[in-house]
Each structure stands twice: as structure tokens, then as C-alpha cells.
Amino acid sequence: MTGKSRAPNLMVFGVLLCLGLLFLVLPAYHAGNLARIMVLAVYAMGYNLLFGYTGLLSLGHAMFFAAGMYGLGLSMTGWGLSPVPAFAVGVGAATLASAIIGFLALRTRGVAFMIVTLMFAQAGYLVILYFGAYTRGDEGFVIQQADRMIAGIDLSGDAARYFTAFILFAVCFLGLAWLVRAPFGRTLIAIRENEERAQMLGYDTTMYKLRAMIVSGAISGAAGAGYALLFGYVGATFATVQYSIFPLLWVLLGGAGTLIGPLVGVFFMFYLIDISSAVTSAYMLIAGLALVLLTLFAPQGFAGELRKRVFAWLP
Amino acid sequence: MAAVEILKTVGLTKTYAGLKANTDVNFVLPRGKVTALIGPNGAGKSTFVGMLSGRTPATSGDVFFEGRNINALPAHKRIQLGIAYTFQITSVFAGLSVHENVAVAARRIAGGDQSALNARVGEALARVGLSERADQIAGDLSYGHQRVLEIAMGLVQAPKIFILDEPTQGLSDSEVEDFIALIGSLAGETTVLLIEHNMSVVMRTADFITVLNNGSVLARGTPEQVRADRHVQAAYLGTPDA
Amino acid sequence: MEFGPHLLLASLEGFVTAAILALTAMGLSIVFGVMRVVNVAHGEFYMLGAVIAWWVASLLGGHPAIGFVLALVVAPLVVGALAAVADRLILQRINYDPDRTIVATIGLLYIIQQTTLMTFGPEARPVEAPFNTRLALPWFEFGDKGLTMFWPWGLSTTSYKLFVIGAAVAILLGLWLFMRHSRFGLLMRATQQDRETALAFGIPVDRVYAWVFGLGAGLAAVGAVLVVPIQQAHYLMGQDPLLLSFIVVIIGGLGSLPGTIIAAVLIGMSDGIISVFFTPTLAKIIATLLVAMVLVFRPQGLLGRRAQ
Numbered sequence: 001m002t003g004k005s006r007a008p009n010l011m012v013f014g015v016l017l018c019l020g021l022l023f024l025v026l027p028a029y030h031a032g033n034l035a036r037i038m039v040l041a042v043y044a045m046g047y048n049l050l051f052g053y054t055g056l057l058s059l060g061h062a063m064f065f066a067a068g069m070y071g072l073g074l075s076m077t078g079w080g081l082s083p084v085p086a087f088a089v090g091v092g093a094a095t096l097a098s099a100i101i102g103f104l105a106l107r108t109r110g111v112a113f114m115i116v117t118l119m120f121a122q123a124g125y126l127v128i129l130y131f132g133a134y135t136r137g138d139e140g141f142v143i144q145q146a147d148r149m150i151a152g153i154d155l156s157g158d159a160a161r162y163f164t165a166f167i168l169f170a171v172c173f174l175g176l177a178w179l180v181r182a183p184f185g186r187t188l189i190a191i192r193e194n195e196e197r198a199q200m201l202g203y204d205t206t207m208y209k210l211r212a213m214i215v216s217g218a219i220s221g222a223a224g225a226g227y228a229l230l231f232g233y234v235g236a237t238f239a240t241v242q243y244s245i246f247p248l249l250w251v252l253l254g255g256a257g258t259l260i261g262p263l264v265g266v267f268f269m270f271y272l273i274d275i276s277s278a279v280t281s282a283y284m285l286i287a288g289l290a291l292v293l294l295t296l297f298a299p300q301g302f303a304g305e306l307r308k309r310v311f312a313w314l315p
Numbered sequence: 316m317a318a319v320e321i322l323k324t325v326g327l328t329k330t331y332a333g334l335k336a337n338t339d340v341n342f343v344l345p346r347g348k349v350t351a352l353i354g355p356n357g358a359g360k361s362t363f364v365g366m367l368s369g370r371t372p373a374t375s376g377d378v379f380f381e382g383r384n385i386n387a388l389p390a391h392k393r394i395q396l397g398i399a400y401t402f403q404i405t406s407v408f409a410g411l412s413v414h415e416n417v418a419v420a421a422r423r424i425a426g427g428d429q430s431a432l433n434a435r436v437g438e439a440l441a442r443v444g445l446s447e448r449a450d451q452i453a454g455d456l457s458y459g460h461q462r463v464l465e466i467a468m469g470l471v472q473a474p475k476i477f478i479l480d481e482p483t484q485g486l487s488d489s490e491v492e493d494f495i496a497l498i499g500s501l502a503g504e505t506t507v508l509l510i511e512h513n514m515s516v517v518m519r520t521a522d523f524i525t526v527l528n529n530g531s532v533l534a535r536g537t538p539e540q541v542r543a544d545r546h547v548q549a550a551y552l553g554t555p556d557a
Numbered sequence: 558m559e560f561g562p563h564l565l566l567a568s569l570e571g572f573v574t575a576a577i578l579a580l581t582a583m584g585l586s587i588v589f590g591v592m593r594v595v596n597v598a599h600g601e602f603y604m605l606g607a608v609i610a611w612w613v614a615s616l617l618g619g620h621p622a623i624g625f626v627l628a629l630v631v632a633p634l635v636v637g638a639l640a641a642v643a644d645r646l647i648l649q650r651i652n653y654d655p656d657r658t659i660v661a662t663i664g665l666l667y668i669i670q671q672t673t674l675m676t677f678g679p680e681a682r683p684v685e686a687p688f689n690t691r692l693a694l695p696w697f698e699f700g701d702k703g704l705t706m707f708w709p710w711g712l713s714t715t716s717y718k719l720f721v722i723g724a725a726v727a728i729l730l731g732l733w734l735f736m737r738h739s740r741f742g743l744l745m746r747a748t749q750q751d752r753e754t755a756l757a758f759g760i761p762v763d764r765v766y767a768w769v770f771g772l773g774a775g776l777a778a779v780g781a782v783l784v785v786p787i788q789q790a791h792y793l794m795g796q797d798p799l800l801l802s803f804i805v806v807i808i809g810g811l812g813s814l815p816g817t818i819i820a821a822v823l824i825g826m827s828d829g830i831i832s833v834f835f836t837p838t839l840a841k842i843i844a845t846l847l848v849a850m851v852l853v854f855r856p857q858g859l860l861g862r863r864a865q
Contacts, residue, residue: 057656057659059659104849104850104853105853107853107854108852108853108856110655111595111655111659112852112856114595114659115595115803115807115852116849116852116853119845119846119848119849119852120845120846120849122800122845123842123845123846123849126838126841126842126845127842129838130836130838130839130842183422183426186415186418186419186422187419187422189411190408190411190419193408193409193410193411194406194407194408194409196406197402197406197407197408198419199390199391199394200368200370200390200391200394200400200402200406201394201419201420201423201468201472202391202394202395202423202472203391203423204389204391204392205391245663248660248663252660280675281674281679282671282672282674282675283671284667284670284671285667285668285671285672285675287664287667288663288664288665288666288667288668288669288670288671289664289668290664291660291661291663291664291667292647292661292664292665292668293664294660295647295651295657295660295661295664296647296650296651296661299651299657
């Protein structure tokens with residue numbers, strides 16, 4: 001029993017150790033990619049808490065990612081905030097957005113929930129376009145390199161960027177590793193498996209789902225704020241439907257309801273698109289094919305299939 | 316009897332699109348006793364217990380738990396008061412282990428203390444004879460074992476009232492015997508409300524019987540009284556399938 | 558132009574939008590009503606219809622009417638067949654599980670859209686209308702000399718736009734007769750009522766589903782063939798109709814066919830009229846939020862009846 005319960009912890013720290021050491025061996029181009037992958041994996045992990053662990057399929061998470069991104073970007077360029085408080089504004093904006101959307105959307109279930117979240121996110125995207133005077137619409141805006149400094153460290157430098165992304169990833173990864181095995185996470189899993197039963201065991205399932213939505217939205221917002229801070233660009237593209245579908249795709253590919261799945265999914269999809277976009281402008285074809293093939297042949301995703309076949313302990 | 320009632324309904328009524336499923340049901344559940352709710356198919360038994368547990372909203376009437384009106388409480392709040400409920404159609408967390416199924420039920424009460432929780436879960440599983448299967452996935456269990464697992468999920472909550480909706484349906488004869496022994500062991504500690512078709516189970520376990528027919532109470536009393544009731548004989552017991 | 562004529566013009570444009578929308582949304586609604594499937598790729602079937610229409614018209618040459626009529630037959634057949642194959646190959650295999658169906662049709666959306674981008678290219682391409690006479694419209698006003706009639710500059714429509722409205726009405730009527738009186742319509746309604754019972758009665762539910770999915774996609778394609786002489790064919794043109802169709806089907810009550818038509822007229826008209834008074838972005842924001850709120854607070858739709 002002790003061996004079994006120690007394996008997940010070993011995996012969590014093993015993954016973090018690998019990511020930390022990879023910077024030393026990777027060429028700069030791939031280290032830059034990996035920094036981007038880690039930030040996007042944070043987004044995917046936030047999505048996974050809601051989709052993979054709670055069983056709620058949202059098609060509107062781009063709104064939370066964008067709320068984090070614009071919260072940080074606008075408060076830095078508009079109010080002249082420094083990165084750390086601006087990051088807090090970003091996460092706060094995403095948390096608030098997810099609380100409001102969650103409160104409304106959780107009155108529906110199933111297909112209606114997907115469409116409602118999609119509609120709200122679409123409205124959010126249009127709001128960004130509508131206030132083009134501040135947001136610069138589709139074109140977006142750049143956060144100056146001179147402003148992206150924390151304690152005198154230039155975040156646009158290779159090492160600083162990599163390790164800031166790493167810290168963001170590690171905090172979320174460890175937090176979620178703890179959360180999904182804590183009573184709260186266990187209850188979310190029970191709701192995913194059979195919501196009515198969980199309710200008839202005395203759980204206020206609506207409240208649990210709302211909390212899951214808020215945590216998920218806050219993590220997605222942290223990813224959006226981190227992305228804007230580390231890569232210096234804020235744009236409406238990140239609020240489009242496509243960016244709501246990406247985390248779904250990543251999580252499905254890596255394995256919904258697994259801790260490591262989001263990172264694996266983002267990693268594979270990032271390089272798949274990176275390679276195919278060099279060949280054709282129709283690189284989203286890869287995403288489409290992946291979605292169809294996954295639903296047909298591996299609905300559990302990479303880590304999910306691993307868990308089913310080999311490592312039953314995978315958290 | 317009135318002094319020791321734990322739950323009472325007054326004029327409880329449920330209407331589905333003009334059709335009355337329950338009409339003016341006045342019902343008392345004596346504390347610490349086993350009460351059976353019987354009646355032919357479609358008599359409104361499941362609707363009635365649904366209204367007790369809060370799964371089904373009542374059209375009119377009142378439910379009192381320990382003297383307090385609980386009409387306004389949603390299902391999960393009623394469960395938190397100590398009303399445990401097992402589904403008529405088996406409803407376990409099919410993807411989770413047997414242990415985790417019971418742990419979900421226990422966690423709300425036991426809180427975060429892992430060893431106390433495990434002890435509690437282990438005890439409940441032992442009581443229904445599922446200890447050996449604690450690590451199996453619930454969905455892989457046989458139907459009979461899933462029903463027994465449901466009972467363990469109820470037991471582990473140490474409920475004040477334990478509502479069992481047709482618990483012996485689909486169980487083998489030996490499993491039914493185990494169930495009767497289990498109900499016997501709860502005597503005095505938990506109030507049991509049992510919906511049951513199998514009359515031998517009812518006669519061997521129940522202290523009191525309430526008979527529902529066409530959504531209304533037809534008779535109530537001890538097994539002997541109910542057995543002797545002419546209306547009941549005409550409506551229900553007289554049929555050969557009992 | 559003054560306010561009155563302007564409003565008339567907007568309403569006419571609104572009617573054209575409504576006609577196309579009714580066809581497209583009807584396809585989505587039938588698929589949802591019978592199969593309980595939310596087809597996110599519906600807009601791409603619409604786009605394919607337009608692209609095929611361009612393809613047929615440019616291959617044939619000659620008088621634009623020949624290509625147009627042929628496209629009106631070929632495009633829905635090809636698109637419908639394609640959809641039926643997708644149903645068999647993908648949706649049937651995942652047993653129409655709601656979550657997985659959404660994900661699979663999102664995948665299908667990108668596959669169709671991106672394949673079109675690779676073959677048809679990123680340009681918008683026009684199709685010539687079979688006939689396109691400009692029809693000036695009169696306006697009436699009470700003045701000093703009583704009721705006078707005059708022809709405001711710019712107040713006009715085309716014969717083709719009127720044809721689109723007429724064609725959509727005719728097709729929807731035909732569809733209604735087909736569903737009421739044909740054997741297939743009967744099978745469809747039986748399957749919609751209760752899948753299990755239909756199976757028990759020996760109805761080939763799998764085949765009915767494939768046909769229904771094809772029919773739904775075909776209706777979108779017809780709408781696109783009708784629209785393509787007004788609006789050019791482009792690989793991203795499926796996005797707006799998808800969103801609008803969703804809105805229509807939701808407002809009309811998921812799966813309710815009369816509700817779908819009424820909602821299509823409502824949305825099409827207000828889309829035309831609202832955009833006269835608001836900026837299009839603000840109009841879209843309001844519309845999107847309103848629809849989300851309808852789903853949250855009245856999930857049976859504005860015109861639908863509550864289940865049970």
C-alpha cells in the first residue's frame with residue numbers, strides 16, 4: 001500500500017525534475033518552445049480540472065484565458081502596474097469571470113452547458129473587438145520588454161522566461177496533484193461518475209461544480225496572464241473559439257482526468273502543429289484529424305490508456 | 316407512538332401533469348423501528364420516498380423531520396440531516412473502486428482524517444461482506460454485490476433514517492437471508508423505512524407496515540394487524556404473487 | 558434615404574437572411590430532433606454547398622442558369638452523401654454519446670474547413686445569379702397633396718432575392734409534406750419518439766439516422782447554393798450560419814420544427830433591422846448574450862413547450 005501511494009508523488013517530482021534539467025540540455029529554440037508548452041499546459045490543467053475531473057465540457061474557456069491575458073496586459077499598459085500586481089489583476093479578472101459564467105451556466109447541463117459557455121465566450125470575444133480603442137482588437141498590442149521585469153530580472157531572457165514558466169507550471173502542477181487527491185477532488189470525481197448519487201449522499205453538487213469552475217477559470221487566467229507576460233503580446237485571437245477548443249484537444253489527447261495528461265497533450269499537439277504549419281497553412285487539419293481519431297480510438301487519451309493498461313495508480 | 320416518531324408527513328401530495336401519484340398521505344415513522352411500505356406496483360411508493368428524501372418535489376403537504384418542517388430543504392440538505400437513501404435502480408460510482416464508493420459516502424461525515432475514514436469504510440464493507448472486494452471497480456461487480464454496495468454506502472453514513480427502495484430485488488436467496496440478518500442487526504440503532512415486494516422479507520423484518528394503494532394510505536399497523544385487514548387482503552395480499 | 562424606406566430595405570434584406578437561415582437551421586433542428594445530436598460541423602456542410610456550387614458553375618460555363626440549376630441538385634446530394642458517410646464512419650461508432658459527438662463534429666469541422674482551404678484556396682469566389690433584374694420599389698407618403706407615391710433612390714431589390722425567398726418557402730413546404738406523408742417521414746417520427754421501441758419494431762434505426770444526418774446537411778447545402786450568388790463562396794463562410802442556426806434552434810426550442818421557422822424569421826429580420834441601428838459588433842454582443850440567457854433561464858426555448 002505504501003509503495004503504491006508513493007508512486008504518484010515520485011512521478012510528480014520526477015516530471016518537475018526532468019523539466020528543470022531539460023533547460024540545460026535543450027537548444028535555445030526548443031527551450032523557448034518548452035517554456036510556451038509549460039504555460040499552455042497550465043491552461044490545459046485548469047481546463048482538465050473541470051472537464052477531466054468534474055465531467056463538465058466547457059467550450060468557453062478562452063474567455064478565462066483572455067481575461068487573464070487582458071487583465072495583465074491592460075493593467076500594465078493602461079495603469080502602469082508592475083508585473084506582479086498586474087498578474088494578480090489578470091487572475092482576479094478570470095476568477096470573477098468564471099464565477100459569473102459558472103453561476104449562470106451551471107443552471108444548465110450537458111449540451112446546453114456547452115452551448116451556453118460557447119455563447120458567453122463568443123460575447124467576450126466580441127466585447128474585446130468592440131472596445132478596440134483600448135484592446136486594439138484583432139491586431140492586439142505588445143507589452144514592452146522594458147516593463148516585463150520582476151526584481152530587476154528581464155523576463156524576456158531565455159533562462160528567466162524558461163524558469164518563470166517552470167515556476168508557474170510547478171505551482172499549478174503541485175497544487176492540482178494535491179487537490180485531486182484531497183476530499184474536494186475526490187468529490188469532484190464522484191460527481192463526474194454519477195452526479196445524482198453524489199447529491200443523494202448529501203453533497204451540494206452545484207456548489208462543488210461552481211467551485212471547480214472558479215478554480216479552473218483562475219488557473220486558466222493565470223496561464224493567460226503568464227503567456228502575455230512572458231511572450232509580451234496580447235491579442236483577440238486568444239479569445240476566439242479556437243482557443244476554447246485547444247485545451248479540450250490537448251486534454252483529450254493527453255488523457256482527461258489524469259494529472260500528467262495536459263502536459264503530454266500540449267507537448268504533442270504543439271510540435272505536431274509546429275511541424276505541419278511549416279508545410280501548409282491548413283495546419284488545423286491536424287487538430288481536426290486528431291479530434292476525430294481520438295474520439296474513435298482512444299477516448300481516454302495517452303495517459304488514460306496508460307492508466308487503463310499499465311499503471312493503475314496514475315493520478 | 317406519536318411521542319417517538321422521527322419523521323411525519325401531513326397531506327403529502329404529488330401530481331404529475333394532472334395525474335395524482337400520491338394523495339394526502341399522512342404517515343409517521345417510529346424512531347428506531349423497521350417500517351415497511353408495501354403496495355401493488357404503481358401504488359406511489361417510490362414517489363412517496365422520493366418526496367421524503369427531496370429527490371422529488373412535493374406538489375403540496377408537509378414533511379417533518381424530528382419535529383421540524385423540512386419542505387424547503389433540497390435533497391442534499393436532508394441527507395445531511397441524517398436521511399440516507401438507496402436507489403431502486405442500482406446507482407453506484409461505476410468507475411471507482413468499491414472502497415472509494417463507500418469512502419465518498421463517508422467523507423462528508425468523517426472529514427479529512429484518512430485513518431478514521433478507512434476504518435469506517437472497512438467496517439461498513441465488513442458488515443455487508445464486501446471486504447474482499449474493496450479494490451475492485453464497482454462497475455465490475457455482480458448485480459447482487461452492487462446492491463449490497465449501495466447498502467454499505469448508506470450504512471457508512473450512520474444515518475438516523477435509512478430509506479431502502481426495494482433492496483432485495485434481484486438478490487439470490489442466500490443474499491436475501493444476509494440482508495434480513497443485517498436489518499435485524501440495525502434494530503434500535505437506526506430507523507429503517509423499507510420498500511419491499513418480497514412479503515416474507517417484510518413479515519420477518521418489519522415492526523410496522525404501511526400499505527399504499529392508488530397513491531393513498533390503505534392501512535397501517537403491526538404485521539399481524541395488516542395481515543388481518545380485510546381491505547389489504549382484497550387489494551394486495553390476496554393476490555397470489557405475494 | 559429617410560427612415561421609412563430605409564426600414565423597408567432592411568426588412569427585405571432581413572427576409573432574404575431569414576429564408577436562408579430557415580433552411581440551414583431546419584437542417585440542424587431535424588438532426589437534433591431525431592438523433593439528439595448537436596452537429597457543430599453543420600456550418601461546414603453549408604460552406605461545402607457553396608463551394609460545390611461554384612465548382613459546378615465554373616466547370617459548366619454557358620448560361621449561368623444551367624450551372625445554378627445543376628448546382629441546386631448536385632450540391633445537396635454530394636454534401637448529404639458525405640454527411641451520411643461521416644455519420645456511419647464516426648458518429649455511429651461512438652454511439653452518439655453526447656460529449657464525444659460534439660468533440661468529433663468539432664474535428665469534422667476542421668477537417669472539412671481545412672481541406673477546403675488546401676484545395677479551393679483562401680480566396681472568395683463569386684457565382685453568377687441565373688437572373689438578376691433590379692427592381693425599384695415605390696414608397697408612399699402623406700403630404701400636402703394627400704397620399705403620394707415616389708421612387709426613393711436606392712430603394713430596390715433584385716428578382717433573384719425575391720426568388721430566394723420564394724424558393725426557401727417552397728422547399729420548406731415540400732419538406733413538411735415529405736415528413737408528414739412519406740414512409741421515410743413516418744420512420745423518422747417513429748425513431749424520434751423512442752429509439753428503443755423503433756428498434757424493437759424492426760425499424761432500421763442506423764439507416765434512418767444516416768439519412769437524417771444527410772438530409773440535415775443537404776438542407777444547409779441548399780441554403781448555401783441559394784446564397785452564393787449574393788455572397789461569395791469562401792472557406793470560412795460556415796461560421797456565421799452555424800452560430801445563427803444555433804441561435805435559431807435554441808430560441809425556437811430544441812428540435813421543434815415550427816419553432817425553428819418562426820425563430821428564423823425573427824432572427825433573420827432582427828439581424829437585418831438591428832444592424833441598421835447598432836454597430837454590427839454591438840448587435841452581435843447583445844444577440845449572443847440574449848441567446849445565452851434564454852438557454853439559462855428558458856432551456857425549452859422561447860416558443861418550445863417544457864418537457865413532460
